[in-house]
Amino acid sequence: MAQVRRMRADARRNRERLLVVAGQAFAEHGESASLEDIAKRAGVGVGTLYRHFPTRRALLEAAYLERIESIAARADVIAGELAPGEALVAWLDELAAGMLRVRGLRALLDTAVTDGGPAADRASCGDCVRGAVTRLVRAAQDAGTLRRDVEPIEVLRLVHGVVTAAESTRGEPGTSVRRYLSLVWHGLRA
Amino acid sequence: MAQVRRMRADARRNRERLLVVAGQAFAEHGESASLEDIAKRAGVGVGTLYRHFPTRRALLEAAYLERIESIAARADVIAGELAPGEALVAWLDELAAGMLRVRGLRALLDTAVTDGGPAADRASCGDCVRGAVTRLVRAAQDAGTLRRDVEPIEVLRLVHGVVTAAESTRGEPGTSVRRYLSLVWHGLRA
DNA sequence: ACCTGAACACCGTTCAAGT
DNA sequence: ACCTGAACACCGTTCAAGT
Numbered sequence: 001m002a003q004v005r006r007m008r009a010d011a012r013r014n015r016e017r018l019l020v021v022a023g024q025a026f027a028e029h030g031e032s033a034s035l036e037d038i039a040k041r042a043g044v045g046v047g048t049l050y051r052h053f054p055t056r057r058a059l060l061e062a063a064y065l066e067r068i069e070s071i072a073a074r075a076d077v078i079a080g081e082l083a084p085g086e087a088l089v090a091w092l093d094e095l096a097a098g099m100l101r102v103r104g105l106r107a108l109l110d111t112a113v114t115d116g117g118p119a120a121d122r123a124s125c126g127d128c129v130r131g132a133v134t135r136l137v138r139a140a141q142d143a144g145t146l147r148r149d150v151e152p153i154e155v156l157r158l159v160h161g162v163v164t165a166a167e168s169t170r171g172e173p174g175t176s177v178r179r180y181l182s183l184v185w186h187g188l189r190a
Numbered sequence: 191m192a193q194v195r196r197m198r199a200d201a202r203r204n205r206e207r208l209l210v211v212a213g214q215a216f217a218e219h220g221e222s223a224s225l226e227d228i229a230k231r232a233g234v235g236v237g238t239l240y241r242h243f244p245t246r247r248a249l250l251e252a253a254y255l256e257r258i259e260s261i262a263a264r265a266d267v268i269a270g271e272l273a274p275g276e277a278l279v280a281w282l283d284e285l286a287a288g289m290l291r292v293r294g295l296r297a298l299l300d301t302a303v304t305d306g307g308p309a310a311d312r313a314s315c316g317d318c319v320r321g322a323v324t325r326l327v328r329a330a331q332d333a334g335t336l337r338r339d340v341e342p343i344e345v346l347r348l349v350h351g352v353v354t355a356a357e358s359t360r361g362e363p364g365t366s367v368r369r370y371l372s373l374v375w376h377g378l379r380a
Numbered sequence: 381a382c383c384t385g386a387a388c389a390c391c392g393t394t395c396a397a398g399t
Numbered sequence: 400a401c402c403t404g405a406a407c408a409c410c411g412t413t414c415a416a417g418t
Contacts, residue, residue, distance in 0.1 A: 154366075163351075183348075224410065226409090
């Protein structure tokens with residue numbers, strides 16, 4: 001699936017349509033949106049969907065790749081603007097906000113967080129998020145702002161957990177998530 | 191479903207069998223265990239399962255009611271042995287451990303935590319857990335060990351999140367969950 | 381009053397046939 | 400090389416018929 005360029009014109013068009021529709025569907029119905037429905041709405045047979053994206057996760061990742069990458073990219077921008085400790089917190093805030101806004105993202109971070117199995121997702125979404133958090137965590141640790149005994153992936157897991165916690169609130173999960181994050185940060189701080 | 195006594199003998203027997211089998215099934219396959227399978231293993235028609243437990247959640251709650259109640263009861267025992275702050279921590283540890291051990295419990299706490307909708311689960315599992323955590327939290331707050339601006343249900347949510355986080359570890363989620371809990375506690379402490 | 385299981389609906393996944 | 404959609408499998412849920 002690496003070289004999208006070489007595909008036949010109709011194949012590329014179908015792939016693109018599937019991604020757009022999948023993005024909407026996942027945002028609407030969550031990670032378990034009906035694949036058959038996605039195919040139908042994209043105007044292709046189900047078989048075509050499976051040909052392009054053999055698993056649900058593959059489709060999910062492809063649909064949100066750009067968004068994930070842009071969040072990961074924000075890490076370096078923020079790192080240039082704030083002190084190591086604050087940079088990490090600020091980025092985690094953005095990450096959490098993104099996960100609350102787009103339901104599919106949570107399912108994805110789930111993979112990123114599940115101790116990237118060796119083969120699992122080479123060079124996929126998981127990698128760039130893990131890379132981003134690792135840089136920020138290490139920087140904060142070197143600056144003496146963050147406990148040394150915390151692994152980057154653990155921070156990711158905690159954010160995931162905090163978002164889970166915030167999602168079961170009645171109104172405004174955004175408010176809760178910020179509270180919870182600052183609370184966790186209190187515990188993580190050196 | 192309140193008066194189990196008044197049921198016909200065969201009905202009561204079926205109900206009991208369903209509960210036992212459901213307990214095993216949920217522990218094995220998680221909250222989404224096949225209901226048809228549970229009915230089959232219990233030696234009853236699916237219709238019977240639906241008659242006794244109209245929703246999946248009803249079955250889940252009934253299957254784990256005793257276990258939940260015993261966890262909730264532990265709260266008062268612990269409260270009598272430890273200082274308010276430590277009592278809360280100790281109980282949360284037990285709660286988290288229980289959720290890790292029995293997969294179905296997590297789904298249940300999920301309900302308990304989702305801001306008990308007015309009608310939702312009157313006098314069900316959710317209530318006794320919420321009651322237990324409320325007593326411990328208030329005591330810790332009165333003793334000045336816990337921040338005043340934290341709601342009991344928020345503590346429950348955080349535990350839920352922490353368990354979620356710990357579950358995506360390769361080995362020994364028990365170790366992680368204890369780390370994460372103590373970390374959250376650090377942030378919650380007055 | 382309660383049980384049974386066939387019947388229906390829905391969704392995921394595969395694959396033979398088509399272009 | 401890619402697409403289509405019928406076919407199969409599986410599961411949840413209901414309900415007419417039975418005791």
